[in-house]
Amino acid sequence: MIKWVGAVIGFFIKGLGGALLGFFAGSVLDNLFGSKSGGGQSIFGDITRQSVSPADFELNLLSLCSIxxxxxxxxxxxxMDYVRQYFVGTYGKEKANAIFRTFNEVNKKREISAQRICTFLTHRTRYEVRLQLLHFLFGIAQADGSISNPEVSKLRQIAGYLKVGLRDFESIMAxxxxxxxxxxxxLDIQKSATDQEVKKAYRDMAKKYHPDRVNTQDEAIKKGAEEKFKEVQKAYETIQKERGIG
Structure with missing residues (x-):
């Protein structure tokens, strides 16, 4: 509730940019006082510690995009085009345009805290959802043809804030x-692994990254899960061909 009051006050003082800052400031106070996001059922299932509305999630997602x-x-x-096209394909043109207008405002701000945003999401989302979120952010970094060292460093930092394990980070980066x-x-294994170890690693990864494990109504995250699941399958098929595994 506090975050929405902050957003309204910020809007009247400094327009949309002020509303955004007010929202984030209010979110921090909400967290400190244990408030929960209102306005509906959690989109991340019953095992989340607190609920988060779709609007909250989209705003924080866009902030990480800008970072x-x-x-x-x-x-x-x-x-930027990658983000626009992805959101148009996910949410439809009308809603995506509204989201992207907010994204433009977020992108102008210099001091958006990745740690604060990730802490907010970590307390409210399942681990599998955060893995898909990291996958999505890697897709943005690669959209211009390559991922630079500063981008890898920033993504590694974000992964740490999201409490994503190092081995999972390395798997997604690969x-x-x-x-x-x-x-x-x-597949998170060494090249010296036996055929049986390869098969076991594939089964474990396929189970871990199966889209059904995500349990979210957010289409962007669902699509990210499907993409990662396909990458796991492709990796296993590549090793199968190299080794002649039946």
Missing amino acids: VIKADGQVSQRE MFVKSADNSYKI
């Missing part, structure tokens, strides 16, 4: 940053 886009010190039009043993990195 990744600015990570290498320049704003890439391809990365889906975007290619290397000779890329397929093995995706």
Whole structure:
């Protein structure tokens, strides 16, 4: 409730930008006093510690998008287009345009706290959802053709704030940053692994990253889960062909 009061006050003082800052400030107070997001059922299932509305999630997601886009010190039009196209395909043109207007305001702000946003999301989302979120952010970084070292560093920092394990981070990164043993990195195993270990790793990863595990109504996160699941399958098929595994 406090965050919405902050947003209204901020709007009257400094317009949309003030509303955004007021919203974030109010969110912090909501967290401190244990308030829960109102206006509906949690979109992340019963095992989340607190509920989060779709609007809350989208706003925080867009804020992380802006952080990744600015990570290498320049704003890439391809990365911005990636976000726009993704949201149009996910939410429809009308809603996406409204979301992107907010995104433009977020992107102008210099001091959006990744740690605060990630703490907010970590307390309200399942681990599987945060994995899909990280996957989505990697997709943005790669939209201009490559992922720079500053972008990798920022994504690693965000992953830490989201409480994503190092091995899971390396597995997701391998889906975007290619290397000779890329397929093995995706399955989180060494190239020296036995065929049985490869099969077990694939079963574990397929179970871990199956879209049904995400349990969310947010279409952007669902699509990210489907993409990652396909990458796991592709990695296993590549190793199968290399080794002749039946």
